[in-house]
Amino acid sequence: PLERNWWLRSAAVLVAPRPIFASLRDESADAVDERQEPLNAVAGLAGIAGVLATPVARHLLNDGSFSVSLIPVWAFIGGAIYALAFYWLGGGLLYGAARRLGGLGSYRRARHLLALAAAPLALTLVTLWPIRIAVYGEDLFRTGGNDYGRGDAVFGVLVDLAVVWCAWLLVVGVRAVHGWTWLRAAATVALAAAFPALIVIATTL
Secondary structure (H helix, E strand, O other): OHHHHHHHHHHHOOOOHHHHHHHHHOOOHHHHHHHHHHHHHHHHHHHHHHHHOOOOHHHHHHOOOOOOOHHHHHHHHHHHHHHHHHHHHHHHHHHHHHHHOOOOOOHHHHHHHHHHHOHHHHHHHHOHHHHHHHHHHHHHHOOOOOOOOHHHHHHHHHHHHHHHHHHHHHHHHHHHHHOOOHHHHHHHHHHHHHHHHHHHHHHHO
16 A cells, blocks of 8 residues: 555655655645655654754753653653744744745645654654653753763763754755755755744754
8 A cells, every 4th residue: 555655654754755755846735645644643753852952841840840741642642842943933944945946846745844853853753762761760850860871971972963864865865856956955944044043043042
């Protein structure tokens, strides 16, 4: 079945991204329906992994009224919110940037491209995060525990590398879908990321 094929493609994009992204050019009703659920799942997993990597997650248990059993619930709800924002707003920014540089694809295809590019971050949720939680346990979600130091820094770097991998896949995806040069694809991604980057800088300052 085509849907099962897309579950496999969602994993294969990690090792052979170009042909997987190129298949997004097919925007027939059947093709879109078959890839919708797998790509939504990738976006959801990436959202949960993303919310676990936020500073907020590292302080959850500082509040005595917040129990360990609530962490999965918080991660799921927060991850869903992150995924929705990433999928709809991020997809809109990518679509707008591509249109600005001459792209003719649809908003839906831009969303699907963005979700597929998030596969490395989704992968960390089923590989890196279980190990990290097994090593540090509850200390990972409160300050003053044993989760600070060189070991935890290594985990942090691995998460950062996954984000960089996502960005690279996004450039590869834009290039494959539109048939553009590397420079034009990178400019599209940079333009799409400019507004969120400005917000992050403004809130940091």
